Amino acid sequence: MTRSMDAQREVGIVVFPGSNCDQDTIKAVRELGATPRVLDYRLTELPPLDRLILPGGFSYGDYLRSGALAAAAPIMDAVDEAALLGMPVLGICNGFQILCERGLLPGALLPNPHGTFISQLETVRVTAVPSGFSGLAVGDHLALPIAHHEGSYRIAEGQLHALFEQGQVFLQYSDPDGAVHALTNPNGSVANIAGIASGSVVGLMPHPERAMAEYLGSADGRRFLQAWFGQKGSPGC
């Protein structure tokens, strides 16, 4: 299906050994009319691209710490460089963990407090609109699935305030009506943080690529990805 979006947009999707949401992400990107390009973790230079996604999964089997080994993979120098030049970079779940481990995003993702994996549909509230996004407003809420073992967001003492001040906290776990409080926190993240942005680099624990249609439980992931693509509104979706 071709949408109104510029179909020429090339989106690099980095596949590490153990990535397992790469195919889902490729499908979602294609559904939105963009062109996915699979990037092997051994590359040291990126082909010409407009955007980059680090998909979810268990890169390197989560050995050492989630994302820690992938953060040192050969391709990551090139990812650094692209981010520095302002290319939009999106990390989903394990991709978010990798961006934090790499230092491209502040903070870290710790094991869930109960020590167990959590897989369920969550509502997240848009707390700030990262640069380059369109079609999302502060206060919007999105129903997106989470599926992770290490999603408890933490930040060094004294830095939380600055994250909010600078609009870097862009998604928070909320109740279905968008209210953020302790009871709506699935994984012990500080201040219910579900997503963080830093310039053109954004990361989130929920999986927008799995919420592409109402019959899957939610189409809000489609809306989120369209917003990331800078595509206003979502007619027909």
Add this chain to the structure above:
Amino acid sequence: MLTYKDVGLSEGEYQEIVRLLARTPNDLELGLFGALWSEHCSYKNSKPFLAWLPHEGPFVVQGPGGNAGVVRFNQDYDVAFKIESHNHPSYVEPLQGAATGVGGILRDIIAMGARPIAVADILKFGTNQRAHALRHGIVEGIGAYGNAIGIPTVTGSVGYSALYDANPLVNVLAVGLLPQSRHIGADGAKPGSVLLLMGQSTGRDGIHGASLLASQDFGTETESMRPTVQVGDPFMGKLLMEATLAIVTEGLADAVQDLGAAGLTSALAELAYASQVGVTLDVGAVPCRETGMSAYDIMLSETQERMLLSVPKSHLEAALRTIKTFDLSVAEIGRVMPGDFLRIYLDSNQVADVPTQVLVASCPRHVLPNKFTDRFTLPANSESAPIPLTIDQDLGFRVLRHPDCQDRSPIYSRYDSTIQVRTVWGPDHDSAILHLGEASEGLQIAVSAPSRWALIDSVAGGYAVVVDVLSRVASQGAVPLGLTDGINGGNPDKPEEYERVAGLVWGIAQAARDFGVPVTGGNVSLHNETESRAIWPTAALGVVARHPHPKAPVADRPDAKGLTIALVNPPGDPTLGGSVLAEELGRIGAYPRIAPDVTIKALNLMGTWARDPDAVGLLACRSIGVGGLFVALSRALMSRAPQYGADLRLSAEHAALDLFNETAGQFLVFLDPALKNSWVSRAQDGGVTVKILGETTDSPQIKIQAGRTVTFELHALWQAFREGGGSNHVG
């Protein structure tokens, strides 16, 4: 020198080996026989009753015998699916035992060339403190493997009884999609091909897993069996999956066989036997993780994440190149030759030479006495189940709080159920529904294992579990393509246990024939006994079906007030035998023998209506199972913020029987009230009873008028469902 006892064989079996070989086997050869003549690998006790199962059907591409059954889905795709058990290892080491259970069945699917798209788990736990800890470990293990390798766990079943305290059951169903152009199996190896062993290096883990751990009862020395359990590595499993599928897709192998129970021994023997070829193995070429491993260790190791490939010489270079891109270790370990032998060499010396025919297909089988099956004709004698004279709130809450009826979300929220983005209905429903992208038709997967039904009359229980899964399929208007069964029982050397398990399979076979759905494969796990206490005979049934409208399933909850609530195919003479309520009241009784004729009609009619629900005013539907109508109705209405309730009118003297009988093949339906009369008359024409029970309301409660009126607040039911609170049950 080893003796036959050291490898788990009987004296008679040893003598048969000597007779067939016309010589005494050496230690290594004896080890090979110990593994392949074990119950786990040879099915020596279960083959006589497995022969009763029907395997033929219009959609069957591959029946039992391969790594998994295969059925035709549409013009482009087939579906490979099978249930496997990992009961014994999961008791000895719950996390790794369960994890490798998932890994093992996934490799079976992959070895058929199929890409796994879903997993379902069928679990039985005990009720003591230790069982609680086992449950935690087992659920963690299933999630750890499935989540990491990226296959969603989309549905499941869980049940509890003290009889599972020391014998938890872990049965896992895996389902894979197989492009029709890509068929491969273990049976295509051609002389001249090279045998490649790919994946994990072989270690000393799991030696004797099949012969000693899975094929004997547990006693006090179980602790010492821990080294017989394998360790899973889903990361390696993922690489192995991708590499195997890449090689199969590129057409580089002529046969594929995964390494599971009995490791290299079983893989080589099965591949050789299925392909009718001989194989040689240079045991020194097998990459080992530890130094000083003997040929015996290497042959019997059950190290996980290994795959055996038979590759024609012309493709060898390309295959090695593909494997290298996945950073997997691989070694050329042997050759395929014409003949019927498994020959093992160490440093150019032949250390074993056995005909595969003898190794794989000559184990003496259990012989059934004459007229053995006559005993299955009549229902078992038993005390009848109790019949409460009136209904009250207590009955409803006790059933809903029972662990078998409770919310499973504390388990399934630990499994990734949405990865691969096909899950339209996940584990919060009675069956899973997957869409398959472009195809208009989808896949429905249902599992069921109500072992209480088989406790007294295992024939009745076996029959009913098939009806139960097929009812879930009928409630969606889907077409069942095939069944897979996991049979779990006690020690087959005890005649009463053997008879119970055989009866279970007899029941399954009768139902599969009556309803015309073949069993394309499965698994048998016997010796589920600890210190002479056997589990309930337990059949885990799985079905795959073609769903006509996967993106718009028939709802399982009503979404309006004023809808007619009706029951399709209520039993004429209901009994609480085998029900949760009967157990709660302290006398379980025998589960009823289901009447085939009327039930076949009911399922056909329901299937027709659910195929085009709008045309007949079918607005929501649930099949009746464990917990009966009461649990089905509660689950259709309960939620965090319930909107709609129900007013039911039942006959005063039968109300408890109507609400809590668990006779499979009944359906709770919610209908457009304008069409309710046409339902009753059309059902009558089809020979099926439809009983109007009441209607939905906009008040969040279930009101039952049966002589007197009993009212259940939905929020209180929800709380009981979520939190349980039975006095002596695992919460």
